[in-house]
Amino acid sequence: ARQLVQVCSKGEKVLRGVDMSHVAILESKESEGDTLSGISVVVDRDGKIADIGNDEEIIFKYKNEVFDTQVDASGMCILPGFIDAHTHPVWDGDRVHEFAMKLAGATYMEVHAAGGGIHYTVDHTQEASEEKLLMLFIQRLHCMLQAGTTLIEAKSGYGLDAENEIKLLRVIERAKFVQPIEISSTYCGAHAVPKGMTSQQATDDIISDQLPRIKDLMNKGSLCVDNIDVFCEKGVFEVEESKKILQAGQLLGLRVNFHAEELHCIHGAEMGAKLGAEAISHLEEICEAGIQAMAKAGTIAVILPTTQYILRLRPPPVRQMIEAGIPIALGTDFNPNAYCLSMPLTMHLACVNFRMSMPEALVASTINAAAALGKSLTHGSIEIGKFADMVVIEAPRWEHIVYQLGGHDQLIKVVIKHGNVV
Numbered sequence: 178a179r180q181l182v183q184v185c186s187k188g189e190k191v192l193r194g195v196d197m198s199h200v201a202i203l204e205s206k207e208s209e210g211d212t213l214s215g216i217s218v219v220v221d222r223d224g225k226i227a228d229i230g231n232d233e234e235i236i237f238k239y240k241n242e243v244f245d246t247q248v249d250a251s252g253m254c255i256l257p258g259f260i261d262a263h264t265h266p267v268w269d270g271d272r273v274h275e276f277a278m279k280l281a282g283a284t285y286m287e288v289h290a291a292g293g294g295i296h297y298t299v300d301h302t303q304e305a306s307e308e309k310l311l312m313l314f315i316q317r318l319h320c321m322l323q324a325g326t327t328l329i330e331a332k333s334g335y336g337l338d339a340e341n342e343i344k345l346l347r348v349i350e351r352a353k354f355v356q357p358i359e360i361s362s363t364y365c366g367a368h369a370v371p372k373g374m375t376s377q378q379a380t381d382d383i384i385s386d387q388l389p390r391i392k393d394l395m396n397k398g399s400l401c402v403d404n405i406d407v408f409c410e411k412g413v414f415e416v417e418e419s420k421k422i423l424q425a426g427q428l429l430g431l432r433v434n435f436h437a438e439e440l441h442c443i444h445g446a447e448m449g450a451k452l453g454a455e456a457i458s459h460l461e462e463i464c465e466a467g468i469q470a471m472a473k474a475g476t477i478a479v480i481l482p483t484t485q486y487i488l489r490l491r492p493p494p495v496r497q498m499i500e501a502g503i504p505i506a507l508g509t510d511f512n513p514n515a516y517c518l519s520m521p522l523t524m525h526l527a528c529v530n531f532r533m534s535m536p537e538a539l540v541a542s543t544i545n546a547a548a549a550l551g552k553s554l555t556h557g558s559i560e561i562g563k564f565a566d567m568v569v570i571e572a573p574r575w576e577h578i579v580y581q582l583g584g585h586d587q588l589i590k591v592v593i594k595h596g597n598v599v
């Protein structure tokens with residue numbers, strides 16, 4: 178009866194605002210408002226949710242079935258698996274040394290302009306073998322899984338030439354088959370302008386060399402890339418260059434999902450909305466016109482609380498965006514600047530620093546994050562027919578996952594991916 182899901186123009190399910198009855202949080206306590214209690218979930222062998230119902234009902238209905246696995250979640254809460262809508266997880270060369278510089282007052286762009294920042298990581302990533310990068314990536318995925326993440330978006334972007342960008346995309350591809358987390362793959366060759374090149378030259382290289390080679394590998398079936406990304410920023414890729422790159426990707430069938438308005442308002446949000454971008458990330462500096470354009474286009478805002486926190490940026494105007502009707506998703510932005518693999522911590526920061534409510538943060542980390550990746554019809558909520566991706570926490574109220582600043586490892590008892598306890 179409570180059909181509160183809005184279907185936006187792209188056919189994605191998103192929840193605008195706070196109502197999250199559709200996320201179906203299953204709690205141990207007496208049902209009140211958003212949550213249900215005394216509920217069992219039945220998963221089919223295909224990893225999808227076959228049934229949801231009262232404990233007694235389910236026990237009676239399936240009394241002749243023998244379940245392969247049974248998870249006793251009594252006294253616990255079941256949440257949808259967390260979806261991390263924005264990560265840079267394939268690299269070598271951390272930047273712990275730059276953390277001190279930033280604490281001492283150096284800005285992100287000062288470090289970058291001095292040849293550090295992304296460039297430092299690019300140098301080390303270019304040097305690293307595919308095997309080493311895969312090993313590092315798998316370790317990171319393991320940490321994410323422990324924090325309840327079951328689906329991520331993963332970007333390339335520390336290769337910056339065709340050979341190295343393809344190396345990173347191949348690492349992402351291989352990781353899909355050797356561990357449980359599902360991955361939406363993003364080509365982010367325009368993450369920085371390579372040393373010794375102008376942004377114009379880099380744009381040309383991406384459009385005329387990198388993208389065609391990637392497309393060729395996609396056609397051959399050896400790579401599966403879903404999205405295209407650009408770091409659209411003053412002094413990196415300006416709006417016109419970003420637009421060219423994104424359009425070239427769009428022509429190849431990639432979904433547009435890019436960085437904009439992080440440090441300066443250069444109206445990348447309006448450009449993205451015009452292109453029909455599926456998602457735009459950061460948006461700390463977005464203006465009112467940008468908000469209106471994104472709302473009209475149905476573009477999802479991917480908000481990254483860790484980066485705003487570490488770089489002490491201005492908080493993005495999340496409340497205005499929600500009021501304007503923009504669906505909000507959250508991501509860890511895991512990268513060598515913002516070293517965070519945890520969606521629970523990300524939700525906590527979003528609530529404290531951006532004044533999101535806990536239900537809003539959960540929606541942004543589940544069904545709306547799924548929508549940002551074009552997967553909200555199959556992922557992001559506990560619903561019959563969807564993949565059984567769930568997190569079981571040992572707490573009487575689901576809000577513990579947001580309330581706690583740490584200790585999530587103890588809180589999270591079971592992570593279920595495609596119906597398997599992982």
Ligand code: NIG
Pocket residue numbers: 265294295298408436439484510512513514
């Ligand atoms: O989303 N701003 C651009 N990209 C990343 C940072 C990458 C890095 O610093 O290595 C981000 O914050």
Ligand code: FE
Pocket residue numbers: 263265436510512
């Ligand atoms: Fe990012």
